Amino acid sequence: MVSTNPGCETPWTSRLMKRISRGRRSSYFLPLLLGHGRSQGVFMVKSLRQSPEGDQPWTETLQRHIAYGQKGRALRLLEKVIERDMPLFENLPSVQENKRIAWLYRIDLLRDWGRLSEALAWTCLECELHPENLAAQILKDMLKESLHLQVKPSDEAPTVAIKKGVQGAWHGVAGMREVKAVLERDIILPLRDREMAQKFKVRLPRGVLFYGPPGCGKTFITRKLAGILNFAFIEVKPSDLASPYVHGGQARIGSLFEEAKKKAPALIFLDEFDAFVPNRQSQGVSYHYGAEVNEFLAQLNDCWKSKILVVGATNLIENLDPAVLRPGRMDVHVFIGPPDIEARLELIKQFMQDRPQKDMNWPELAEKTDFYTSAEIEHLIDEAAKYAFQERRPIIQQDIHSVMGANPPRLNKEKIEEMKKPIGFL
Structure with a gap:
């Protein structure tokens, strides 16, 4: 009988519903029905990103x-x-x-x-x-x-x-x-x-949005991206486009894209992107800000034809105008989180370079600095160096551990997952 659980005469559906009603785990039955061993079945139910070698991603x-x-x-x-x-x-x-x-x-x-x-x-x-x-x-x-x-x-x-x-x-x-x-x-x-992209009908990117906590390298990665593309790099801060005159900001946005056309191929990097395109529906956003957002969207629609790539970086993605995130505008969204263990290992070595030191276990330090941003890791090393300098001795691993005890990371797993939620992770 198809509906009978192997090794038992009771239909598996009845037993499954009883377990659910009693708040008990039902994953025991799924591997049997899928034709797998229990551990593999639980793996598929638990997480599609889980490692075949263990419980973590x-x-x-x-x-x-x-x-x-x-x-x-x-x-x-x-x-x-x-x-x-x-x-x-x-x-x-x-x-x-x-x-x-x-x-x-x-x-x-x-x-x-x-x-x-x-x-x-x-x-x-x-x-x-x-x-x-x-x-x-x-x-x-x-x-x-x-x-x-x-x-x-x-x-x-x-x-x-x-x-x-x-x-x-x-x-x-x-x-x-x-x-x-x-x-x-x-x-x-x-x-x-x-x-080749045209042959496959792959649309060329119009804009890229880097989002995530501060101090994680969004600006540095953007500079590297411009270098790899061999694009002129144009960095813009909100104050660069500010104007005391009505419609003055619109004119400066237009001038920015005209400058980029002359330098094309070019990458325009807009740091603190939420200040350039604030949500027009939010309270407190004045009319002239709305006009500037409209101007930016109009320029963004056609900039790819002029070989211009726009990259925005923000720590406050919830403050962006929704229109800028739709496909055809800033359509590539990349979450830049705190450095992973491989990055932390290299960052610690880099920040410790040319400093007096001894007895360092680099992989162990990389393990223990989980959730620290790049800026926070640099701060840890600087503070550890002060400890050693005061005693006129080389930096030791315990110095870094002591600084970590007094300076825990601002981020944790829950905060990072919450930051990813608005538009997901690619």
Whole structure:
């Protein structure tokens, strides 16, 4: 009988409903019905982002492997995420996105480790299996160029001359591989080969929104992005466009985009973006602010035709005008959170560089500084250096631990998840 639970004569539906009514867990039955062992069934119900190796998200497990130099384990984990068989869930967007990000992770790691031939082999295989994968098609040509292999010339050269080197493009941006993978897939690769993007009918990016807590490197990442794209970098603060005259702000916005057209290809970076485009429905937003938002939206609609990319950064995404977030405007949204363990490891080493020190366990420090922002980690090191300086001795790990005890991070897991909620994480 199909509705009977294996090993029991009672229909499984009746037993399931009884467990639910009594507030007991019902996941025991799901693996049996799906044809899996109990642990795998619970994995699928619990989280589609959970690591095949444990209870935490696979991205966190991967970052830990990388931070500890466990290259083989990192690659094996990525292979499990990419290849694991989940037939009932394989068409869910979250599962497909996980596999795409894991694939980009693998190529990124192999490039960082100088294993370009291996990266090219995986990229060629992906092109054979999924010819619609635009990122794979463009990465294949980039890797061939780096290996000095012959690349079939296109009829028309790319209209934007992006740096071709695939190694060291993100030099100085430690960790944050998921952010870099999303930017490479959604921004860098389509702009590098516009002809290929047009063939796949991939719309070129109009604008990018970086959001998240302060002190996490949004400005630094934007500068790196402009360098990789080989775009002129134009940084604008709210005070740069302020005007005491009615409609004066509108005129300055127009002048900003005219300047960018002259320097094109150009990247306009708008720091404190919520001050440029405040929600026009909010109380206290005057008429002239509304007119400036309208002007900005009008300029944003057509700036991509002039080879202008707009990047906004905000810590207060809830204050933005909703119109700016719709597709076709600032349509790529990237959450920039506190540094992951790989980034923290490199940041601590960087901030400790050239300081007298001894007995440092770098991976342990990276583990213990979870949820600290880049700015907070720098503060920890500076304060630890003061302790050591007062006693005229090298900095030791206990100095940093002491500073951490007096300066806990402002963020925690709950706060970070709350910050991601408004528009999600890509």
